[in-house]
Amino acid sequence: MKDILNKLDPLSRRVFAERTAKAALGLSVIPAMDRVMGATSGKAKHVIYLYMSGGMTHIDTFDPKPGSDTQGNTKVIDTKSGYQMGEYFKGLAERSEDIAVVRSLNQKTGAHDGGRYTMQTSYTKRATIVHPNMGAWGQKLLGKMHPQIPDSVTIGGGVYPGSGFMGPQYSPLPIGSAERGLANAMSPVDGARSEKRMEALDTFNRGFLDKFKSDEVKAYTEFYDGTLSFLQSDGLDVFDLTKEPKEKRDMYGNGRFGQSLLLARRLVEDGVRYVQVSFGGWDMHNQIDGAISTRGSELDRGVSNLIDDLKACGKWEDTLIVLTTEFGRTPNINANAGRDHHPRCFSGMLAGGGIKGGQVYGKTDSKGYAVEEDPCTPQDFNATIATAMGMPLDKVVFAPSGRPFLLAGHTQDPKTGKILSEGKPIQSFFG
């Protein structure tokens, strides 16, 4: 390996380094190489990104309209910070001093796919490119953080658009179910047999490895061996929820969402930068009362516990919790006792990671139809996340086709032609 490196000119060496396992394959075998631990200027070293898939109703959650005919059957409760929430957010209402709510999110599309895409990437969906999500941007601009595990982990589906044009080395590691953890983590054969198999594998590999000294083979081998030693260490325990006391698991709620949050906390504690948890079932076209009572309560319980737990384990200050969705739901209750898609206004939440809690940004009208004050686009929302993470908003990254992109969308200065960030962070969230 060293010999080959010495034979290459500096450019090739850099390129080579990029192509080898450490940087390129999502799993860093030689930890020191490209870790930029703590290089962020933002306080949020980690992000737990909670995505409410389907379009979370704003009126029944963070933006109630008491006294309006659009409020429906969800009751309204007071928080400690002088504003109100839907009745199912009791835990969050108690913790309102810790969280910052955005009530003026809005976007152009009322289609799930397109809305989700823009929310997660700041760009409109196109057929010629896939834009990266914030996890990929984090790894790109701030460096790889965890020595072994990929820097983005996605729990409960919703991998797309993932790393987009940045390529597979920035791809999230998908975890289908938190309970099952990482698939195929355990060897199905006993220790002695496993050892024998591995020794044989070494023998069978020898001839080929002697002959082929190509970067790809070396990288693959290095990567393979790295993963192997990682598997044999206790590094994968982080994925194993049975390592948590039963009371803790119960506290989060035994549904998929609660357990996903617990896994997210474990990963963050272990040094993973970006964990995304998808929570479906928000597309409440029918019978919203029943749906919101279960979904709302599950969300409230899980997120409240996550806040407490992060505080208890000392990760609250450097972990940002993001909660968002693709759009809100119509103020009018439809014929099926549900609410339909409503991209004109919706709500989200930020907490921890240096975000100043106890406040609300933006305002919608008295019935919850449209934004009245301080509109917040998906680009603004992402710019806020990026600022918390300490990422420069104006850093241009080029796709392989040569097209320039910024993390919170871009516009062009008509005079100078300079590329500018489209999104602007919510300044009041940074005290």
Place this chain on the structure above:
Amino acid sequence: MKILITLVATGLFAVTALAGEMRTWTDSQGRTVEAEMTGVSAGKVNLKMPDGGMVPFPLANLSEADQAYVREHAPRDVSAAPGEVDAMILTKLQESYLDIKKQQTEVTADTTMDRDQKAKKLEDLQFLREMTYPTKNMSEEQFVRRAYLSIGGRIPTYEETVAYLDDSNRNKRAQLIDDLLDSELFTSHFFNYLSDLLRVREGISMNGIDSLKAGAYMDWIKDSIRTNKPWDEMVSEMVAAEGYYWENPATGYMYTDLGMELCNLSNTFTVFTGTEITCAQCHDHPFEEVYQMDFFKMAAFFGRMETRSPQGEAQELAKIAGEKRKQFEAEWKEMHKDEERPPRFDRTLQDLLGAYRYYISDGTNNRVKLPHDYKYDDADPLETVEPATYFGELVELEDHGTPREAFAWWLTSKENPRFTINMTNRLWGFVFGLSQIEPVFNIPGHLDGQAQNYELLQYLEQLMKDVDYDMKAFLRVLYNTKSWQLSANPYSPTLAQIDKGEYHFSAPVLRRMTAEQLWDSLVALTVANPEQYQKRTLEDYQELMRTDWSDFDLQDGLAMKDRFRSLGGGGMMSNAEEMDMSAVSFGRGINMVRASEQRVPSPVGSLLYDFGQSDKQLIENSNKLGSIPQVMTLLNGDMTNKHMTSDQTHVVKLAKDAGGNDGIEVVFLSVLQRYPTSEELRTADGLVRGDDYSDLIWALLNTREFMFIQ
């Protein structure tokens, strides 16, 4: 060096003598001579002088105009083409070798460098010099493996391997290449390649249309490969496609970017001309001569395309389907009226009836207008743009039926400077692992100095035209070259080398299997005939959609819906009930049939997904990088620990039948297509417990040798 010279010598292939015309030739220094061209070989044009004397004259020393004349008029014998290709590669390697040697001499003589600097420089040069050596001709074991993987997309089965190795025919390599190209193996493998290029996926469009099943489009692509439809025809059929999707599945291409016509134009250019013009959608191209106006003029060829049923018969049919839908919904409500929570009207039935609304045609109204922020002086924002081309031939719209037909004519014309070179370049990469020009989606305007071997690329471009875009004929030439049949280069080219156009293909690049090659190889270990099961959707689809609905009630509709559902999509495998018993299923959707016969793309968490199958969102979006799930799948997953080692599989059955050391040989030949060395045999012996070959199979599947194509 000795090897090099001998190969160059044998590379001088017989000249095909054909009568040319007497003309005046001019060399690069302006000197002229009267002569007749009799042929071209090894970079030299053979000139017959008026006195009858033959002079082989280096092509490179002719004037540019004469070089162009030779390219166009040289008599060409396709059977001699592999030799020509080899000769051109060797010429280039030799040049490179001599150049590096010269540099080494210069460095050695240089007195200004310090010792360390000098040593380092010499070492670097030596490394590059070694890369110009042709590798050894590969063994028959290596050949049979590479041929099956590269042409057929999978490793050969045990029987196929043994049959080839035992064949005493001296011409067996060429024979195997022919057999594979004409087989279903190639159809499957090339389909995977094209479907990555064309982004073929369930739901067809970007956001999915459940009314349109991908299977029909997949069938059309496979049939085009099977019947060896020339590439220009295939492209024309897609770009100008009209009609109902199930009657003309080539329309699948036009649905791919539904609602994003401008993106579709960009993608069309990328795939078929190797030209990246996406940036001109919003502003003039910063580096190339592509203006925003050009982009919209090209887009205007598609400006009249409609995807909804036009007036006339199609609209009638859509109306009938719409009324049927209402009738069925009313019957549905009636049927469920007593239930407390009546189920929603059946979604699949709606999709089925909704399919009649889709129909590709060209109307009269051109919808392509300049964007609202158009900022150049030559036109106003929101102005309608008329179709026109910005390079290649001029197109007269009146000469063609629809604007898209005009575009197809222009695109696939032999005079289009980019159409032929694009596919030539892509197919070279498909065969050799790296294209002559990288990246393939952005071929620069001036190719000289950009291609790894410019002369060769020009030659191949002409060859592609000569064979009239017969893909198999073209690929046959490449597979029959000595260069392709050399053992893979032990070093991979550096990116710097590729960037500078200094990699000259001493041999195919060593490659990891694609996700599909890996999967299909596992299929070949599981069943005796991996191609036995072939998904067929089109005929059933057509029969279903040609139904006369007029007398149907809800029950009939629901029965039709079930048939519609069986056409695939949504994680289902089409006509699964017809799956032959020879196709082994390991449950949970793991059916051991080839990747091309499965749902595309494979779901997150599947083996194909983990090993980098394209998600079909972007052109050529597959990857071969490693990931944790890959290694964990191979080490600990069911596939290598349970499925491949179960008694159901072909390899286990064969190994057990053979028993003992013979069984070990069977496993080696099945997985790696070679016999074990004596050391390996000893190691393997320690792994086999009685007639249980599981651990041996596991170990071989985990080797780099299995995962890479040498």
